[in-house]
Amino acid sequence: MKKTVFLLALILPVCTVIAQLPEPATPLPGNVSLVNQDGMFNHVAVTQYGEYNLSTVNTLGFFNRKSSVDQEGGMNNSQVFQLGLGNDVDVTQMNADEEDDVENLNFSWISQLGGGNEATVVQEHAKYNDRDIPGTLDAFVLQTGDRNEATQHQTGMRDLAIVYQDGRSGIAVQKQGNVERIMDGNAYSSLAVIVQESSSKGSEAYQAQVGTWNVAGILQGADDGIAKQVQLSDKPTNPDNLLDLPNVAGIVQEGLGFLDEDNEAYQVQYYDGESTYGNWAGALQIGGDNISTQLQYGGNNLSGVLQIGLGNEAYVRQSNGAVPSTAMTMPYDWD
Secondary structure (H helix, E strand, O other): OHHHHHHHHHHHHHHHHHHOOOOOOOOOOOEEEEEEEOOEOOOEEEEEOOOOEEEEEEEOOEOOOEEEEEEOOOOEEEEEEEOOEOOEEEEEEEEOOOOOOOOEEEEEEEEEOOOOOEEEEEEEEOOEOOEOOOEEEEEEEEEOOEOOEEEEEEOOOOEEEEEEEOOEOOEEEEEEEOOOOOOOOOOOOEEEEEEEOOOOEOOEEEEEEEOOOEEEEEEEOOEOOEEEEEEEEOOOOOOOOHHHOOEEEEEEEEOEOOEOEOOEEEEEEEEOOOOOOOEEEEEEEEEEOOEEEEEEEEOOEEEEEEEEEEOOEEEEEEEEOOOOOOOOOOOOOOO
């Protein structure tokens, strides 16, 4: 039990990080764009439409061939800073409605300080029940290592995604959305955090969340690790406290001496919207060649996996309440 509590305690900093995120700068009325380039053979393309667009692009290195920002309307704000060699950025932000009474805001902030990093952010404030919900789509990418790749897809209603990669050759993919059958307009938000440490090389992290108030976090410090999280929530109301969250998932994978590669962790959770409590899953793997799989459906599920050493394998499947009508494996293509 103590081990389980310890694992779940690792997940709570995800919520703390979200509470301390910087506020985006409020765009001025009209379109504002500032581009500074120092170096050689850099390329920038900025396109802005509609009300309240603000874009700032700073490129100081060489051969940063693509820094393309496309914003359409409804208080979009994008800031891109690239320092290094051969970095690539593509940011697209859209809002479906530009009416004065709609509180739309897309905010994306990307900093790439190393070389050969790639980042793609697509944010769209989609229609919900034939109308727009006032909302925020936030996405942050900070890559200071070399040859890292980050992809973030968000489709609507206060989604938040954070990627931080300080190692080399890491891949981070985040995709979030909402399901139409959630009828309460006040119930939204999916949160995702990926952190891959400077000691990590060649690690891959994937997060897919659909529905309301999902929280996921991944931390990888070893080499060539794989971590995947899929969460679906049918929660119809806002949570009253942390224990009222429908799905919370956390994965931590670290090396142990020369055992520092090829850990794998998979988490799939579905909350049915009726159970008293949601699903909580935590996995901590230290060493190499460890595999952990956690599948939890319905609600009132709690699982923790702790594996230290070489070649350990754990499989957990729990069902309490309803199961999703369609199979939950990986609902998105990861590319």
